[in-house]
Amino acid sequence: MSQAATTTSPDPTLAPGHSYESVTDRIGSIVLQQKHGRNWVFGFAIAFFFVMVLNGAIGYLFLRGVGIWGINVPVAWGFAIVNFVWWIGIGHAGTLISAILLLLRQDWRTSINRFAEAMTLFAVACAGMFPLLHMGRPWMFYWMMPYPDTMRMWPQWRSPLVWDVFAVTTYAIVSAMFWFVGLIPDFATLRDRTQNPWLQKLFGVLSLGWRNSARHWQRFHWAYLLLAGLATPLVVSVHSVVAMDFAAAQVTGWHTTIFPPYFVAGAIFSGFAMVLTLAIPIRAAYGLKDFITMRHLDVMAKVMLAMGLIVAYGYAIEAFMAFYSGSPTERFLTVNRAIGPYWMAYWSLILCNVLVPQLLWFGKIRRSIPLLFIIAIIVNVGMWLERFVIIVISLHRDFVPSKWHMYYPTFWDWATLAGTIGFFLACLFLFARFFPIISMFEMRELVHETAQEPKAHP
Amino acid sequence: MSHQPIQLRILPATPSRTAPKVWRSLDEQGGRDQFYESLYREFPPNASELTDSQSRRDFLKLAGASVALAGLASCTRQPETRLVPYVHPPEEIIPGKPLFYASCAPSDGGRGVGVLVESHEGRPTKIEGNPLHPASLGATDAQTQAAILDLYDPDRSQSYTRNGAVSTWDGFVGSVSPVLEQLAADGGAGLCILTTTLTCPTQGDLLQKVLQRFPKASWHQWSAADHHQRRAGLLRAYDKPVDITYDFSKADVIVSLDCDFLSQFPGALTYARNFIDRRRIRFDQSGLHALNGPVNRLYVMETTPSLAGAMAEHHLPLTPSQLRDFTFTLAGALGVPNAPPTAALPPRQQAMIQLLTQRLTQSRGKCMVLAGETLDEYSHALVHQINHHLGNMGHTVLPRQSVEVQQVNQVQSLSALVAKLQSERCQMLLILEGNPAYDAPGDLHFADVLKTFTLSRPRQGPPPLAIHLSLYQDETSFLCNWHIPAAHWLESWGDLRAFDGTVGLTQPLIAPLYDGKSAIDLLAFFAGIVGKSDYEILRDYWKEHLQTGDFESAWRLALQQGHLPNSTSPLINDLPPASLAAPAPPPAPAGQMELILRPDPCIGDGRQANNGWLQELPKPLTKLTWDNAVLLSPADAKRLNVENGQVVKVAANGSTIQGPVWLFPGHADGCITIHLGYGRAKSGRAGGDFKNQVGFNAYPLATTSALTSAGPATLTPTGQHMELACTQLHQLIDPKHLASQTTNGVQTIPDRDLAPLEEWSELVGKALPAHSKPLSLFPAPEHQWDGHAWGMSIDTGACIGCNACVMACQSENNSPVVGKEQVLMGRQMHWIRIDRYYRGDPADPQQLRTIFQPLMCMHCETAPCELVCPVAATSHSKEGLNEMTYNRCVGTRYCSNNCPYKVRRFNFFQYSDLNTASYKLMHNPNVTVRARGVMEKCTYCVQRINEARIASKVSDQPIPDGAILTACQQVCPTQAIVFGDLHDPPAKVNRLKADGLSYAMLDEQLNTRPRTTYLKRVRWADAQSSEG
Secondary structure, X not given: OOOHHHHOOOOOOOOOOOOHHHHHXXXXXXXXXXXXXXXXHHHHHHHHHHHHHHHHHXXXXXHHOHHHXXXXXXXXXXXXXXXXXXXXXXXXXXXXXXXXXXXXXXXXXXHHHHHHHHHHHHHHHHHHHHHXXXXXXXXXXXXXXXXXXXXXXXXXXXXXXXXHHHHHHHHHHHHHHHHHHHHHHHHHHHXXXXXXXXXXXXXXXXXXXXXXXXXXHHHXXXXXXXXXXXXXXXXXXXXXXXXXXXXXXXXXXXXXXXXXXXXXHHHHHHHHHHHHHHHHHHHHHXXXXXXXXXXXXXXXXXXXXXXXXXXXXXXXXXXXXXXXXXXXXXXXXXXXXXXXXXXXHHHHHHHHHXXXXXXXXXXXXXXXXXXXXXXXXHHHHHHHHHHHHHHHHHHXXXXXXXXXXXXXXXXXXXXXXHHHHHHHHHHHHHHHHHXXXXXXXXXXXXXXXXXXXXXXXX | OOOOOOOOOOOOOOOOOOOOOOOOOHHHHHOOHHHHHHHHOOOOOOOOOOOOHHHHHHHHHHHHHHHHHHHHHOOOOOOOOOOOOOOOOOOOOOOOOOEEEEEEEEEOOOEEEEEEEEEEOOEEEEEEEOOOOOOOOOOOOHHHHHHHHHHOOOOOOOOEEEOOEEEOHHHHHHHHHHHHHHHHHOOOOOEEEEEOOOOOHHHHHHHHHHHHHOOOOEEEEOOOOOOHHHHHHHHHHHOOOEEEEEOHHHOOEEEEEOOOOOOOOOOHHHHHHHHHHOOOEEEEOOEEEEOOOOOOEEEEEEOOOOHHHHHOOEEEEOOHHHXXXXXXXXXXXXXXXXXXXXXXXXXXXXXXXXXXHHHHHHOOOOEEEEEOOOOOHHHHHHHHHHHHHOOOEOOOEEEEEOOOOOOOOHHHHHHHHHHHHHOOOOOEEEEEOOOHHHHOOHHHOHHHHHHHHHHOOOOOOOOOEEEEEEOOOOHHHHHOOEXXXXXXXXXXXXXXXXXXXXXXXXXXXXXXXXXXXXXXXXHHHHHOOOOOOHHHHHHHHHHHHXXXXXXXXXXXXXXXXXXOOOOOOOEXXXXXXXXXXXXXXXXXXXXXXXXEEEEEOOOEOOOOOOOHHHHHOOOOOOOEEOOOOEEXXXXXXXXXXXXXXEEEEEEEOOEEEEEEEEEOOOOOOOEEEEEEOOOOOEEEOOOEEOOOEOOOOOHHHOOOOOOOEEEEEEEEEEEEEOOOEEOOOEEEEEOOOOOOEEEOOEEEEEOOOOOOEEEHHHHOOOOOOOOOOOOOOOOOOOOOXXXXXXXXXXXXXXXXXXXXXXXXXXXHOOOOOOOHHHHHOOOOOOOOEEEEEEEOOOOOHHHOEEEEEEEOOOOOOOOHHHHHOOOOOEEEOOOOOEEEOHHHOOOOOHHXXXXXXXXXXXXXXXXXXXXXXXXXXXXXXXXOOOOOOOEEOOOOOHHHHXXXXXXXXXXXXXXXXXXXXXXXXXXXXXXXXXXXXXXXXXXXXHHHHOOOOEEOOOHHHHOOOOOEEEEOEEEOOOOOOOOO
8 A cells, every 4th residue: 555645646635445444454453453663662762751851840840939930020921821822822723623624524634633633632731731830829720710719709800811711621621522522433443353351441431332333323423513513613712812811911012903813823823733743754653644645734734824824914914013003112012023132033933934834835845745844843933933922022121121121041941841842742652552543433434435436525 | 150250369469467476387377378268268178068059968968967966955954944924014015016216327337327116026127217316307228227137137146256166255254354454554555446437425435434444555446438538638627526517408509529418428318308308399380380499400520420410410420530630620710729720621621610610609608519539638628628718618518526436537547556466566456346357448458467466476465365346257257366246236225426416326126136245335344344234334424414404304305216405516617717738649640440449339338248138229320239340431341342241350559359340321431430348258148258259349459548539440351251130221211212222231222201301491381281081991980989099109300219218118018138140030029129211322421311210019090910810819909009919819920911010029939038037027027928929019018008097097087198108208318209198189199299290100101090100300401590
């Protein structure tokens, strides 16, 4: 089948020649038959090392306080919030792929939705850590939730941080449900195929008594569709609320009505970049080039390009409005972004997020796997820089110049960032090893569909 | 520490003393430096040391060991004592209610400033001004307030030591008494006493008694940086002990020749009040009115920018030698007889001379000329002559009998002592406070001399003995045989004359924490007075000297009011004009940089170096903390190719030191300023020691002939760089600039209506601006709150930038000290800060304007911080306070981000010291000591509001206007801060807010509606008069 991916044109969503059996075998065998490859062990060890770095960073943080980071009093939010927004943004692509594209009946989503959803879940886990870690007294985190306490104190509902709590927890719950429900038929497949009695029991529990009956399938499809409907508004709402953290404040550079849509576009932009960053090595490592074909990569690159253009429009309109508004502080901020002390961050952001993605206009570049991989990584860095620019540059020189101060990240800032990346990768390594990384039942459906109508609409 | 600590030599390379006859090692005999280093070091090299937090493990190991040994120690049977509970509590003590006692603080070189000390259940917690005392008028400076931290400083000396071994008072008496008997036998020829500037009548009397017992003993005085030129000039001009005070309330024209009468000057608090009172104005429909007579005009010629220079209409930066010529020329232009001839001055100076001549002659008898420490004694005498000539004597310039017990030239006095110590004519040296081993001029090599003295073994007689009474085990204590821990002035009885001679009484607020002795105790012992406490000695002295019928009631009244009535030094009305001999030869030729040494604006001459509050207090103009620096003008820095933080070698008078450069806009070109008081070799955790020096010591550069204006110096840049913790860069407000640029260490910032400076000429005929109505989307609520509505008005025209409010806030509100590294990261915790901005061209320092703007929480009515707190930890009270609930705060810091004024402070770590026992006594019990992870900020001193509310409820009377004074308002020397109830129409704060000069910061842009508003500072053009 290795020759299948390269021969046919136009790119199919599934390499020809696959049957129900071969699809199930190919994907299921990753979980059931393959041994821990040397590469897997090596990769997981590195990721696990960074998980331990994260443990250390968090332990020291709880011991000493948030002062171990570089934050100060104009820049009271630093890496923690930059990372939070970045991770939340990354998660968005997963939900978009699984929910919105499902509703839109985009068949190319099938082979990437499973690990995109897993990526969402792990990214949300990484993101969710930061609002807790960045608190001065994290052991009081539950005060952000409404609960019946004796003082009858509720959260302060006007604060966007409270909206954030609800948005992010809802997102985490729906994403987890969606992911798990989608896994049920595959768990059943694994239960039926495994020889190991322990795994039979484990997958048996996880598959919730799935017997492949038509009634099951019918209910499953409805449930899945409903969950997709539920998740769809979240794609827009979560990052809009995160954007509101900034837009509702009156800090120059934050207080902008464009933020919610621009944040959502940015989130999808970075999410697709992350899906590409993960998909390219996974399809190579596990020989899944038949399922994640060039067509997938091409389509994702196109989505990335479109989102990149929206984000670029956001940057342009932000700068334009600063001058059009006549507000001296807005003008100052814009100039300060470009030529102030953090000018490097700003221009790197423009390079990464505006200039480099323009290469994706060219079909050859979209089909060049190494280039696509590099561009995806550059976009990930660019989107991280975007959050840095928004948060740090806006804060470090605000209304009263006497309190201007620079923000320099410390070792612990970097350790926490690296630690969450390690945690994210470690989760993915475990996921790739112990769960079907591509939805088997949906691939079987795809086999069925491609057999029926070979020219599926693009 | 992120920078390389700079190792400084505290001793000159070639000590000019004879080799000791008896020596401990070859190094000592040869005078090798390592010996002195090791002498100052607590441990020999390679000995294990607990240097820093890095060695926490070591510390824990040792702590474990001492805990183990503590068990053994507890085997000793403790002496039986009785504990008596408060069955019948003292009448006046109500738990929770503070008591205020009047006392008197030694401020600015030992002159008294009346204070009220707040005491909670017997613990002094805060120092405030005494409105009845003429040197305070209710205000205090930062240094006096910080004394409360000195009192509770855990690094204070806690034991008597004899040659380093712990001893007791009885041990001291037992060992020294026989020596004293021996000394008394031959008239005490071998006894030398060294005191600081003495203004205490009782101590003076005791000294006389000591001198009666030892007629041949000698008394010397030395206070570093205590206006030596001024004293010498007075002695030179009048040849008798005379002091001069000034009446700023009568002065229309004030010319200061490098004299900063607003800070670090005897009587500065009173002068600041009187000076600003003549500048109070009102701007209403009918125009601008001066409230207390015509507005005075201030002309300042200065070397180092000063607070007076920041207030001046005209200021002219000059080097010390230029200033000397300027003074001579001014005297000549005014027609002072015998004025020394000078060469023609450059046009700018000549123009200033013309302007000053005109102004001064126009207001004869209503002007004054002041001389500062960079002028030599001859110029000081000449300035007195000018005041005589202008008819100011007895009007604005008031000669008085000296307030000092004995006014002597202290440089000569100390030099004489050094000569005695070297000549073996001295057998016993008693040093009453002061730290001459650290702060004596470099060319005296006092530390060497003292060490040689204590180690020498004469052929006849007992070995020499040096005794040091001091609050700290400092450089001098280390070289003396006996160290006696001093009682803090808050622990002992005493009396002090103020700048005008008023006698203030010092009352102890607490028994000595470490069994310290006061100078009175020690002098009484030397005088042979046995069995009398310092209180009895003080009382007996005044019983004898107070001419009053009923002593008992007069004494009680004096103790209650803090000073003796009618004790002002008498004026000398018939003082003849000063007689002037020929001027001293001009200083060394120019061409190099001239060096100026001044006491530090925060820690003074170094005696308060171990005070964390003062170390972290941003210096008024440079905004540096925790360090001194080589200050020079941006133009000179460009010429020498040095930049902020670059370490340079400064060589002058045969000594060389190293320190970082700091660019100082407005500084005169051609000279450098270094602040004294830093680089202590033995101080404490805040002040540093030989290993971890804080700042660098500039005393070695001073000589007996050149103390403040210390002659030519050469600067050699080194490759080193040192990070300086500055809380605000030099920021120049420039409306033309959109982007921020930094050139020559000065950052140009856009004009955003921050601290506006209004031109007088523009205000004439300008209509009163209509105060805008608050913007709101919502209709006005039907029910209007009619209770209290607290608000504040700050007059930037009256703010002299002296930092007293910052210190008051820190003391009142238990604000922690965070240390240099945290300041470098932008995490200082002061709730109030004084922003300092410049206007004008930094290349032309004469045109540079300095403006101060105190900034604390504005208590916005539409507070942006309240909106974003997820847990409602910051909320609005009905009375308009923006309240912070520490217990509820989870520390998201969102409020700080959303605060446009950036006045919120966050506890990034556990900053408050919760473990040191003595600090527990110091804290204000009415203010929470904040824990890690919570936000904090100015509360408008809500604890004081509540106290007034309780009092008003108890008495069933409304809270009168002025009954609530916030801590910052209370200590402000110029009453620039006014707090009150906005719903009380006659309240002063409402009149100020209705003034045409009033503006709300950033309100127009953000609609925050701050409760704190500002009055603009008016810049008075010279040509116009301001009658109103």
